[in-house]
Amino acid sequence: MATIAPFAAYNGEIIPFDQASLSVASSAVLYGLSIYSVFYAKHTEAGLLVFRLPQHLTRLRQSASMIGFDDVTPLISDIETTLRKLIEANKPTTDQFFRVTIHASELVPGVRTRNLTLSLSIFMYNAVNILPQDKARIKTSQWRRVADTAIPARAKVNGAYVNSALAKQDAIDSGHDDCLFLNQNGYVSELSAANIFLVKRGELITPDCASDILEGITRRSILELAKEVGIPTSERKVALTELYTADEVFACGTSAFISPIIAIDGRVIGDGIPGTLTDTLRDKLKAAQSDPTHDWITLF
Ligand code: PMP
Numbered sequence: 001m002a003t004i005a006p007f008a009a010y011n012g013e014i015i016p017f018d019q020a021s022l023s024v025a026s027s028a029v030l031y032g033l034s035i036y037s038v039f040y041a042k043h044t045e046a047g048l049l050v051f052r053l054p055q056h057l058t059r060l061r062q063s064a065s066m067i068g069f070d071d072v073t074p075l076i077s078d079i080e081t082t083l084r085k086l087i088e089a090n091k092p093t094t095d096q097f098f099r100v101t102i103h104a105s106e107l108v109p110g111v112r113t114r115n116l117t118l119s120l121s122i123f124m125y126n127a128v129n130i131l132p133q134d135k136a137r138i139k140t141s142q143w144r145r146v147a148d149t150a151i152p153a154r155a156k157v158n159g160a161y162v163n164s165a166l167a168k169q170d171a172i173d174s175g176h177d178d179c180l181f182l183n184q185n186g187y188v189s190e191l192s193a194a195n196i197f198l199v200k201r202g203e204l205i206t207p208d209c210a211s212d213i214l215e216g217i218t219r220r221s222i223l224e225l226a227k228e229v230g231i232p233t234s235e236r237k238v239a240l241t242e243l244y245t246a247d248e249v250f251a252c253g254t255s256a257f258i259s260p261i262i263a264i265d266g267r268v269i270g271d272g273i274p275g276t277l278t279d280t281l282r283d284k285l286k287a288a289q290s291d292p293t294h295d296w297i298t299l300f
Contacts, residue, residue, distance in 0.1 A: 002097075002125040005090035009082045009122040014089045020121055028103035031111055032159020035063040036101040038254050039217075040127055041300070043095050046292045048087060048300040051254075053080075055217045056100070063155035064102060068113035072102055075120050080298075086122060087300050095127035097255060101158070130193065131251060131259035134274055136177045138191065138251075140240060140265050141167035145181035145189040145212045153189075153212040164192035178251070180243075180264060183212040188238040194253035195219040196261075198238065198246035199277045205242075208235040218252045218285070221296065225284040231277060248275030250282075258282040 008020040027033040037056040041048040057076055064072040083098070099122065106116040146153065146163040153160075167179035171192075180196070181189040188207050190196055195216040197206045204226050207213055226233050243249055247270045249261040258281055260274035274282075288294050 002128055004123055004125045005092060005096075007086060007089040008124075009086045009120070011119055012078060012082050014082075014085050017123055020123065022103055022105055022119070023107055025107040026103065026105045027107075027109055027116060028105060028158070030108070031104075032157065032162070033067075033104035033113065033116075034101050034158040035060060035067060035069070036099060036156050036158060037063075038097050038099045040254050040289065041092075041096045041098060041124075042289050043092060044290065044292065046299065048092065048096065049289065049292055050083075050098070050298045050300055051289050052217050052221065052296050053298040055220070059156065059215070059217065060100065060102065063152075063157065066152040066155040067157055069102065069104070069116070069118060070114060072118060075102060075118060076100075079120075079122075082122065084300060086124065090124060092124065092126075096124045097127045098122060098124045127255075129257055129259065130253075130255045131177055134260055134262075136251065136259050136261045137175075137263040138178045138180045138261055138265075139171045139174060139176040141170060141179040141181055143167040143170070143179070143181070145183050147184045148210075148212050154209070154215045156214060161193075168192035180240075181212075182240065186240075187211055188240055188243060189213055190216075191251050191253075191256070194251040194256035194259070196238075196243075197222065197250050197252065198243055199248035199275060200242065200246050202232065202277075204231050204233045204277065204281075205238060206233075206235055207238045211237060216253055218254055218257070221285065221288070222252055222258070222281055225281055225288070229280065229284065231281075243269070246270065248278050250274075250278045258285055 008017040105119040171179040
């Protein structure tokens with residue numbers, strides 16, 4: 001279970017976490033009209049190392065723009081200062097996740113997205129992996145990933161996570177760790193809150209950005225790390241049976257890090273243990289997340 005830190009930020013003010021709340025009549029509560037991102041921070045002697053903060057803020061801005069919120073740039077322009085104040089108030093002693101959400105906090109406006117009051121909340125909690133580290137088993141869901149033509153897949157919109165919750169609960173109920181979503185065309189999309197990669201004949205393959213995926217920041221980082229070490233990569237449509245016959249499969253995301261998947265729909269993947277390319281990439285990602293001088297890190 002996550003332990004939420006005692007202070008949160010709400011519209012730039014640092015307040016006790018349990019006072020950071022929204023009205024039951026807000027659009028955010030009524031329609032799931034909020035957008036968010038979660039980023040990881042490693043706790044070190046040097047300070048908190050926040051992973052790829054600018055990319056998370058860009059995705060937040062783009063999510064807002066895709067669903068038609070007014071420009072959120074003014075709302076997030078001071079976010080670094082707010083984060084510093086929040087960290088100072090909470091004084092974390094372990095690795096953290098930060099959840100930054102922009103809520104349509106306007107009261108009962110009907111289903112529209114423009115000219116609404118928007119509020120920014122940030123809270124932090126101890127970073128616990130959402131998947132088992134070496135033995136994740138997943139199940140293809142009967143629920144399809146919400147299509148980009150229904151709710152933009154590459155926007156991180158709170159309401160769209162009903163789709164993830166349905167599929168993940170179903171996977172848990174049948175003894176699995178997570179679901180595997182196919183899209184409306186029957187191709188592999190992603191997990192409930194993580195992207196997916198497979199390794200076949202030495203090539204690293206992941207569903208492309210037209211496969212109704214969230215464009216994960218960890219996914220992009222892994223593609224860049226693979227290029228650095230000379231692993232060939234491909235972003236394309238992926239069929240379910242390619243996963244069944246892959247040498248290695250892993251999930252990735254801010255809260256999944258890199259989690260090897262050892263079985264899908266009861267079929268053992270590769271040797272049923274984390275593969276060597278998966279291990280190499282996991283080590284590279286950990287090294288980047290632990291290096292205060294890395295380009296991808298903002299030090300707090
Ligand atoms: N897909 C979905 C649906 C997610 O919720 C997440 C978690 N944010 C991811 C993929 C992974 O994205 P990221 O690497 O940016 O955390």
